[in-house]
Amino acid sequence: MGSAPAGVSTIPAATVAALGHQESWSQLAATVRALRTPARTALTDAELREIVPWIPPRTVSRFTFAAAPDAPAVGGIYIDTFITPDELARGPTRLVLDKVRDAIRAARREGVRLATLGGFTSILLEGTGVESDGDLALTTGNSLTAALIVHGVERAVELLGRRLEAETLLVIGATGDVGSACARCFAGRTRRLLLAARNRARLDCEAQQLRQLGPVDASTDVTELLGQASVVVAVASSAEGAFALAACAPEAVVCDAGYPKNIRVAPGAVGGRRVFWGGMGVLAGGLKSHDGFLEQFYRFPVANAAHGCMLEGLVLAMAGRFEPFSSGRGRITPGRVDEMWRLARRCGVSLAPLFDGAGFWAEELTA
Amino acid sequence: MNVPATSPQISEKHRSVYADILSQAVTGELIGMANYAAMVRLYRDVAGQQDALQRAMTELTHSEMFSRAARELGVAPIVNLEAPYWHRIRESFLRHVDAGDFVACLVIQEVMLESFAVSLYHAVGEVPYRPLASVFRAVGDQEEGHVDHAIEELQAALAADRDGFEQKLEKLHDEVMTTLAEMLAAKDSVGHCGLCHGDCVKGSLQEVGLDRATLRGLALNHYLRALDRIGVRGERSLTWVARLPV
Numbered sequence A: 001m002g003s004a005p006a007g008v009s010t011i012p013a014a015t016v017a018a019l020g021h022q023e024s025w026s027q028l029a030a031t032v033r034a035l036r037t038p039a040r041t042a043l044t045d046a047e048l049r050e051i052v053p054w055i056p057p058r059t060v061s062r063f064t065f066a067a068a069p070d071a072p073a074v075g076g077i078y079i080d081t082f083i084t085p086d087e088l089a090r091g092p093t094r095l096v097l098d099k100v101r102d103a104i105r106a107a108r109r110e111g112v113r114l115a116t117l118g119g120f121t122s123i124l125l126e127g128t129g130v131e132s133d134g135d136l137a138l139t140t141g142n143s144l145t146a147a148l149i150v151h152g153v154e155r156a157v158e159l160l161g162r163r164l165e166a167e168t169l170l171v172i173g174a175t176g177d178v179g180s181a182c183a184r185c186f187a188g189r190t191r192r193l194l195l196a197a198r199n200r201a202r203l204d205c206e207a208q209q210l211r212q213l214g215p216v217d218a219s220t221d222v223t224e225l226l227g228q229a230s231v232v233v234a235v236a237s238s239a240e241g242a243f244a245l246a247a248c249a250p251e252a253v254v255c256d257a258g259y260p261k262n263i264r265v266a267p268g269a270v271g272g273r274r275v276f277w278g279g280m281g282v283l284a285g286g287l288k289s290h291d292g293f294l295e296q297f298y299r300f301p302v303a304n305a306a307h308g309c310m311l312e313g314l315v316l317a318m319a320g321r322f323e324p325f326s327s328g329r330g331r332i333t334p335g336r337v338d339e340m341w342r343l344a345r346r347c348g349v350s351l352a353p354l355f356d357g358a359g360f361w362a363e364e365l366t367a
Numbered sequence B: 001m002n003v004p005a006t007s008p009q010i011s012e013k014h015r016s017v018y019a020d021i022l023s024q025a026v027t028g029e030l031i032g033m034a035n036y037a038a039m040v041r042l043y044r045d046v047a048g049q050q051d052a053l054q055r056a057m058t059e060l061t062h063s064e065m066f067s068r069a070a071r072e073l074g075v076a077p078i079v080n081l082e083a084p085y086w087h088r089i090r091e092s093f094l095r096h097v098d099a100g101d102f103v104a105c106l107v108i109q110e111v112m113l114e115s116f117a118v119s120l121y122h123a124v125g126e127v128p129y130r131p132l133a134s135v136f137r138a139v140g141d142q143e144e145g146h147v148d149h150a151i152e153e154l155q156a157a158l159a160a161d162r163d164g165f166e167q168k169l170e171k172l173h174d175e176v177m178t179t180l181a182e183m184l185a186a187k188d189s190v191g192h193c194g195l196c197h198g199d200c201v202k203g204s205l206q207e208v209g210l211d212r213a214t215l216r217g218l219a220l221n222h223y224l225r226a227l228d229r230i231g232v233r234g235e236r237s238l239t240w241v242a243r244l245p246v
Helices: A023-036 A045-054 A087-088 A094-110 A119-127 A142-159 A177-186 A200-210 A220-225 A308-318 A334-346 A362-366 B014-040 B046-073 B082-098 B104-123 B130-162 B164-182 B202-209 B214-228 B234-242
Strands: A016-019 A058-063 A076-078 A112-115 A138-139 A168-172 A191-197 A216-221 A231-234 A253-256 A274-277 A280-283 A288-289 A305-307 A349-351
Touching: A016 A094, A016 A119, A016 A308, A023 A045, A023 A142, A023 B234, A045 B214, A058 A094, A058 B234, A076 A094, A076 A308, A087 A094, A094 A112, A094 A119, A094 B214, A112 A119, A112 A308, A138 A308, A138 B164, A142 A177, A142 A231, A142 A253, A142 A274, A142 A280, A142 A308, A142 A334, A142 A349, A168 A177, A168 A220, A177 A191, A177 A200, A177 A334, A191 A200, A200 A216, A216 A220, A280 A308, A305 A308, A308 A334, A334 A349, B014 B046, B014 B082, B014 B104, B014 B130, B014 B202, B082 B104, B082 B164, B104 B130, B104 B164, B104 B214, B130 B164, B130 B214, B164 B214, B164 B234, B202 B214, B214 B234
Parallel strands: A016 A076, A016 A112, A112 A138, A168 A191, A168 A231, A191 A216, A231 A253, A253 A274
Antiparallel strands: A058 A076, A058 A288, A280 A305, A280 A349
């Protein structure tokens, strides 16, 4: 997050809501810490766990954003579902889905025209038949997420002086909405494409279609494929726990864009492997909350960065396209990814410099 | 377990926990009765005064339902309107009655106290001793049905002056919800609550399938949803609840 969009004299009414959740208890602790006045003692983990699960989804912050510093500002809101990391780990339970539905109701109460369902919340649009209506369009944001992942992998490979067509690329979560979109975008562009997913029938169907474009192998056992891949795109919304980076090939490039994070990075086990958090973009015109609160917990090494799912909503709002651009599951084609990417570029979105939990890639700093 | 109400086959431990819960319920309903009775003078029209009196009577009826349940259980609830927490809430309420602040009274009684009561009654409505559970469920359902009219009035007050309304609500929150949250917090600031027969019941709730943290969470959730219905901005109410005692 950086400076306020220039030329803003009044706060524009919000037209778009970004729905989301925090990925870790430490992130939630930061959120609650920011809400409590400094005079109050910080809550312990146990106390935090006593409060957060009971908070109904609600607007947490209001912000403005723009395509360029001198472009007109647009209003948005961030609605947190308060799905806890523990609930997230249990998968799409009724409780979790109810929280997402409540968050959509909160968006309706706010009178916005579009809601983008970030992170794990998109599961509701992918598999449960929740539809947009005339007043509120719902998008998963997955088209722009896929675009940013694809462009991120291309950039990573380029920065390391490698060629995509020489890589063996594995998609973990290949039958999910983002995973299948990525697999389709990479099909025929790599030496080999490896697909991993839990649902055998869907996996076979996806693999069969993509084999028309190039060599594809598929397995329901990720560990079987992990060591073979020189590039890994991890986009599973998995409750099964993360995979160890050490299980990846020694020179593997790993794009982790999963919720929760799919790859477990143990210090000392990195070796020649490279990890970046995929699906991240930067908005040229800025993204700034009215009260400075969003910046307390939604912060990245680069200013004005946001997840692709969030940015898709902002892009559609800036373009005046209040439509369910990404919905359902497995419907995103390379053509739609390209269309969203072109729209996003026109609205000031670019790929975020590659970074992970430790900061920027050294190559980004010298590039 | 389904046992005849007149000869409850329950352990002394359970009976003791239920007695303390009933002490809170009977006292809370009498506080509600007194609050509605005090509100009568805030209404200028007879219909409003009748309504407030009717609500006071309903609270008295609830108190009597709990007292009857206690008798059938063979326990004597402590009725103490001067119990420290309830006394603090009552004092606060009366200050706003004296100031003629109808909206403040409505917020305290219908949003804060009712959220607290409804969520707790529904939770106690799941205890293993069915006759008692059914009384709590019935009263919880009745209390819940009363809130709608108040919500409409408060929505109108918010629409007339959002900032002013939310500022007032924040002050009331700090005044009253802090006390209510403390009643279910891990630590008490007042020593003995004045309603438990012996040691604090909070540590024994699990005996009957309840626990303090869940009860607190349910009350918090109900309260926030009531504020959402009124139209209070989510980010405002979130900051308020984040500073409640845990």
